[in-house]
Amino acid sequence: MDRLGLICRNILEEPYITQRELAKRMELSLGTINGLIKECAEKGYIREDEDQRGKRLALTETGQAVLAPYKVDGALIIAAGFGSRFVPLTFETPKGLLEVFGERMIERQIRQLHEAGVYDITIAVGYLKEKFEYLIDKYDVKLLYNPEYSCKNTLATVYRARHLLKGRNMYILSSDNWLRDNMYHAYECGAWYSASFQKGDTKEWCFTFTKKGRITDVNVGGRDQWVMYGPVYLSREFSARFLPVLEAYYEAPGTEQFYWEQPFVDMLKGEAKRRLEAEGGTLLARAEEASGWKASQWDQIEMDVNRQPENQVYEFENLEELRLFDERYQNHSDNAAMDLVSRVFKVPESHITDIRCLKAGMTNKSFLFRVDGAHCICRIPGPGTELLINRREEKEVYDTVASLGITEEVLYMNPDTGYKIARYYENARNAAADNWKDMEICMGIVRKLHQSGLTVDHSFDIRERIDFYERLCLQHGGIPFEDYEKVRGWMNELMDRLDQMDRPQCLCHIDANVDNFLMFEDGSAKLLDWEYAGMCDPIMDISMSAIYSYYDAEQTEKLLEIYLKRKPSKEEYYSVFANAALGGFLWCLWAVYKAALGEEFGEYTIIMYRYAKGYYKKLKAL
Template structure:
């Protein structure tokens, strides 16, 4: 669409627009605006339509409508698949795009703005907490497109999976967590563009270079006083024809999993796309053929800069930025974890700062925060854990072990919900399973626990837990292994044999993953996360630590020797391998159940199941002999 088309679009949207307003809209002089109107009249695109009040108005004629038709916007794709880690703990409960700004959810504001422009065909790419978006189908008649790779790949994969919705169509590409002050969408758009704002000072954003006509010529990360990619984009059908085949080739190229889709576009402009795809000649040829351009001409792909005024487009980088924009979040975010911290420390939420997401654990979600000079960690129970963990028993364990000072310094624990807040240890690191000095010290902590004489009223009964997880899997549709019935029989034999051995019982941690051992700067070791702790055979802790560390037989026996501080006896070795097998079987069931809830742990499930089979076979062979 050239400037005549922009005049026609402006008149279609505002029949009462003045020449002066048109000049401002098109960023041209008043004389140029008058010239454009004159030319449109001469070409029969528009005509004057004097209103009853005597004010000149304009009317779009049939030729003008025909001029605009190829530029009609077909729909929009809203990307809403990601987690939004910089907005924890709010995003533990609510996807970022569903957060409210001034009482209105960000994604809903954009949908309404699209509707105002006559755009009704809207697809939302979802992933994290996808069920939260379901209500939008009924409320706004949108389509949901699930991206199963949302947790492991970036927006390049999202655009790839939405390819069918984009092919041959003029489409807006939006992010669910953007907020636009004024509606910047139209029923008709000229060629592809990317929204841009002027970033003053140093920036690490994607910076744009463009020519006098506004055509983008280069994209690079970082600069000073630059126009940067910020907000929505628009893919014309011509742009998508050239761009999507190259993006598909990138998707199929190893090493691109964490790429944003913008990286593909930047590489095409720079000529780097051909180099990246060079090793797979067939993939390169396919992309060239589908795009209609040889790789040497991919730099000709056309996208314009759509410069937006200050205070028009917002991409909130973190909760603190959102607080500055909408003061509601300074007073109360309606988030359970933030409310808890506020009450515990007797401060308003605005004084909780430096909030950062911790790597998600297999049971809890955690975030760091500061209040005053105190640095803390809050652990939020993960999905489905209310069935897996008895929080009252967990609280009793923490109370029992307090005199040992081997756990984190707990400030708060809720025996009903499982929420925990503890001091965060600056400069600490997790123990390393490959560092035997670390493991020796970790086993010292486990030995101290076992020899403490502390007792609690509940036990960790692995037979009961296997029965329980098996029932959970069956009840919730979890798909068990093909040979599950046979292997379950093997596990029964191991448990029956252990029962005849009358193994000792003491207070055990049960979940001594190396990631739960924290090595402080002082060298002291802390053992975290006591959700599964209870009375049990002490060798269970050694077996569990070994399989969590993916140890082989030699390493497992070395770990047992470090714990015992001597060579193991025959029944101790049997207990080591039997509990490794049973632990592997138990946690594979646990992972199957968690997968039903939407949590995936990759190869962990299979590795655990292999431990069950491998060490049963080892012990059965020894037992028969």
């Protein structure tokens, strides 16, 4: 769209616009605007009308035909990600569904699109996808699920939506942007990327562009720069040349964590050609054929910078930034975890600062925070854990072992909900399974627990747990292993043999894996997360620790000797491998059940199943 087309678009959107207003909006002189309007009239694009409000300009059919190729066909809103910098709010609500001044960010953008006449809107979802379902009825949008949202970045999301972009003029939006004024239009000129000016040092992606606004380079970091910030518009001509390269990038190894903009940046730099050539040339040839454009010309891809005024586009990096923008979040985030921390420490939410997400565990989610100098960690039970874990029994264990000084300092624990707040230890690290000095310290803590004489009223019964998880699996789609019935019989043999041994019982941790040991610089350690703890054969802790560490038989035997401080007896030897087999079988069932609920743990399921089969065969051979 040239300047005459822009005159037509502005007149279509605002028939009563003055020439002075046009000059300001298009950043042109008043004389230039007068000339453009005269030229549009001479070409028959516009005519002058008069109504009750006075004189106005209107598009003719010829003018509307000029605009037709530039009509925006729709919008893709990217909303698949987790939003880790907004925990704990995003544990419950996707970031794009957070409210700013009482309006959800994604709804504000949908409304702005509608105001511009753009109604064909697709939302690419992933994390908490069900939360977006109501938008189908409220705004007649469509949802597109990206199954790779948890392991790949936005390049994969746009790849999944590429059919929506091909041959169409489309906006791409981030669901978590907040735009002060509506910057969308029914008609757009060539491809553009929204930009905001950042004063001082920045780590954002910074534009280099010509006087006319054509983007020539993009680099991460700079000072006093126009940076990528906000929505994007892809013309059908741009997408025809860009999407084949994006598709090739998706298939190329090592691009899993790329943003969707990376192929464009690499095209400008000449890196796209080199990257795809390095993959043997097949991907490069396919991209060239699909785009009808030689790779040597890719650096000529055309996209303009769309410079936005200050305070127009907002992309909140964390809760602290949102608090500064919308004061409601200072003390009323409407989040259960934030409300809990506020009540436990008797402070307003504004005192909860330095919030950071921890990597989600296999059962729970956690986040770090500070309250008036205290550095703590809050555990939030994962969905469905109330079925799997007895929180009252967990609290009983914590209360029982408190005198030993081997656990983290628990500041709050709710036996009904499973929420826990504990002290966070600076400069501590997890134990390393391949560091035998670490393992000696860990086994020393386990030994201290076993020899303490402390007891609780409940047991960890491996037979009962296997039966329980087996039922859950069968109720949720079955168990996928071809030889499961045979292996289940093997496990019954092992359990029967252990019952005959009548092994001694003591208070055990059950989940004594290296990730649950905190190691300190002075050589001491603490054992965390006692969710499965109960009375059991003490050798069970050694077996579980070994399979969690993916130890082989030789390493498992070495760990047992470290714990015992001597050579194991035949019975202890049998017990450690039988319990390792049963533990592998149990956690395999646990993972199968979790997968049926939508949580995947990669090869963990197979590794655990192999422990069950491998150690059964080992014991059988004896």
